[in-house]
Amino acid sequence: MNTIDTGDTTWVLISSALVLVMTPALGFFYGGMVRKKNILSTLNLSFIMMALLSIQWILYGYTLAFGNDIAGLIGGLNFLGLNGVGADPNPDYAATVPHMAFMAFQMMFAIITPALITGAFVERVRFKSFLLFSLLWATLIYDPVAHWVWGGGILGAIGALDFAGGAVVHITAGFSALAFAMVIGARKGFGSYSFEPHNIPYSVLGAGLLWMGWFGFNGGSALAADGIAVNAVVTTNTAAAAAGLVWMFLSWRDNKPSVLGIVTGAVVGLVAVTPAAGFVTPLAALVIGATAAPVSYFTIKLVREKFGLDESLDVFACHGMGGLWGALMTGLFASSAVNSAGADGLLYGNPAQFGIQALSVVIMVLFSFSVTFALAKILDATIGLRVSEQEELVGLDISEHGEKAYA
Amino acid sequence: MTKKIEAFIREEKLQEVKNALHEIGILGMNVFEVQGHGRGGGITLAGRSGTYKVDMLPRIQLNIVLSDHNVDKTIEVIQKCACTGNSGDGVIFIYPIEDVLRIRTGERGREALMYGAGDIDSKEKQEELAA
Numbered sequence: 001m002n003t004i005d006t007g008d009t010t011w012v013l014i015s016s017a018l019v020l021v022m023t024p025a026l027g028f029f030y031g032g033m034v035r036k037k038n039i040l041s042t043l044n045l046s047f048i049m050m051a052l053l054s055i056q057w058i059l060y061g062y063t064l065a066f067g068n069d070i071a072g073l074i075g076g077l078n079f080l081g082l083n084g085v086g087a088d089p090n091p092d093y094a095a096t097v098p099h100m101a102f103m104a105f106q107m108m109f110a111i112i113t114p115a116l117i118t119g120a121f122v123e124r125v126r127f128k129s130f131l132l133f134s135l136l137w138a139t140l141i142y143d144p145v146a147h148w149v150w151g152g153g154i155l156g157a158i159g160a161l162d163f164a165g166g167a168v169v170h171i172t173a174g175f176s177a178l179a180f181a182m183v184i185g186a187r188k189g190f191g192s193y194s195f196e197p198h199n200i201p202y203s204v205l206g207a208g209l210l211w212m213g214w215f216g217f218n219g220g221s222a223l224a225a226d227g228i229a230v231n232a233v234v235t236t237n238t239a240a241a242a243a244g245l246v247w248m249f250l251s252w253r254d255n256k257p258s259v260l261g262i263v264t265g266a267v268v269g270l271v272a273v274t275p276a277a278g279f280v281t282p283l284a285a286l287v288i289g290a291t292a293a294p295v296s297y298f299t300i301k302l303v304r305e306k307f308g309l310d311e312s313l314d315v316f317a318c319h320g321m322g323g324l325w326g327a328l329m330t331g332l333f334a335s336s337a338v339n340s341a342g343a344d345g346l347l348y349g350n351p352a353q354f355g356i357q358a359l360s361v362v363i364m365v366l367f368s369f370s371v372t373f374a375l376a377k378i379l380d381a382t383i384g385l386r387v388s389e390q391e392e393l394v395g396l397d398i399s400e401h402g403e404k405a406y407a
Numbered sequence: 408m409t410k411k412i413e414a415f416i417r418e419e420k421l422q423e424v425k426n427a428l429h430e431i432g433i434l435g436m437n438v439f440e441v442q443g444h445g446r447g448g449g450i451t452l453a454g455r456s457g458t459y460k461v462d463m464l465p466r467i468q469l470n471i472v473l474s475d476h477n478v479d480k481t482i483e484v485i486q487k488c489a490c491t492g493n494s495g496d497g498v499i500f501i502y503p504i505e506d507v508l509r510i511r512t513g514e515r516g517r518e519a520l521m522y523g524a525g526d527i528d529s530k531e532k533q534e535e536l537a538a
Contacts, residue, residue, distance in 0.1 A: 033455075193462075194459040194460055194461060194462075196452075196459075196461060251453060251455075254456075254457050254458060255452075255453040255457070255458045256453040258455065260453075261453065261454070264455050297456050298456075300456035300457075314456075317456075
């Protein structure tokens with residue numbers, strides 16, 4: 001019989017609250033970058049995920065991700081409607097906290113992941129299509145992928161390391177954002193005039209809250225109030241700091257040290273350290289953050305200038321490429337001296353780990369991109385992904401929600 | 408005769424222009440926050456990655472209605488104070504005004520433009536009467 005540790009349980013509950021706040025924080029981070037006429041719509045694309053995915057998760061999402069393994073691909077229905085998920089710990093996932101606390105912590109990840117994608121299609125998506133897309137996306141992509149890595153599925157079995165969701169959350173969201181942006185098309189006027197961010201202070205506020213919330217995201221993924229959690233919090237902070245500084249210099253080199261750039265850099269550092277946080281040292285996190293910044297910085301330019309793609313708020317560059325970079329770096333810098341439950345990476349004499357990381361990245365990229373592309377195409381052909389041109393010009397706050405943000 | 412001056416100036420020059428106008432006795436004015444651009448076309452701002460062009464720039468529109476013999480003095484003060492020598496300093500338009508009515512008193516024409524002893528139009532009027 002496993003006994004509940006009150007310290008561990010407290011930390012997991014606090015971490016759940018920290019991760020929950022990241023979703024509205026993301027809304028503000030994104031909301032600051034859109035035009036005034038779409039701020040409510042953009043905030044709501046994140047906020048509504050807390051409502052929609054909370055219900056999906058307790059009804060069937062949790063069991064698809066963490067139910068009894070079926071062929072390494074998906075969880076069974078044994079936890080349907082949280083059947084059997086109660087106060088007793090589940091030693092497969094977290095031996096010292098109530099199973100329901102583990103479920104609640106994981107729910108926050110299921111909520112924020114589809115919210116991340118919204119940056120790809122803000123200012124033009126039809127709300128009802130978005131709701132349906134998010135529900136299907138969570139069911140067809142997030143739940144299976146979470147199962148593959150954390151729920152006893154194939155990627156966990158081959159030894160892929162993903163401490164807090166660099167791949168499960170960020171690669172899937174980032175590459176799905178890329179696919180969705182390709183299907184829905186650019187905002188009207190994209191490329192012919194600049195879309196000025198309407199409230200950069202919102203983005204700074206959102207990024208600050210994301211940084212704080214990420215201590216729960218990565219620190220809580222230790223599922224215990226122990227040395228690994230502390231290591232994860234310190235590596236998380238270090239990577240955010242390093243990436244924010246490097247981004248500042250990149251932006252300075254191009255013009256002036258943009259504040260929006262600095263806070264974006266910090267978020268990219270947080271993304272990149274996510275798969276690594278509990279497996280690497282703080283100095284390794286410094287390198288991961290510092291190198292992730294130019295990867296995302298130049299990807300933004302490439303997507304906009306070379307491909308001319310309106311992936312509006314750079315979810316692919318920041319989360320897709322940031323997460324991909326972090327997952328690969330985990331294969332370099334992971335150390336079993338930091339976490340005996342992890343593995344050694346290439347730099348610690350285990351090149352095979354790098355190969356495993358690369359393989360898992362390729363699988364995630366192909367799966368999330370192709371399924372999202374197909375899903376978006378089908379929805380576009382049936383119910384339509386976009387609002388009408390007139391509705392887009394008026395702005396989604398009025399045309400989709402009948403509200404005005406600023407009187 | 409009455410004229411209206413519409414001056415488009417840099418936001419940061421408003422206080423300086425307003426103080427200088429008060430000193431020569433221009434007491435009444437309206438101020439609007441406007442956006443626009445002239446031949447300069449716009450500026451480049453720092454973006455998330457790289458830069459972007461902004462072509463609608465914030466400016467202040469200053470409206471002053473006064474007697475036409477005060478126009479030259481007034482636009483001279485505005486030009487002197489609002490000038491930085493760089494592109495984007497703005498422009499001044501001058502229009503004829505048909506008539507003026509002050510709502511509180513019902514005064515018309517030049518009387519409606521006078522505010523008291525410190526006012527440019529009042530001083531001119533007193534000098535005229537004395538002469």
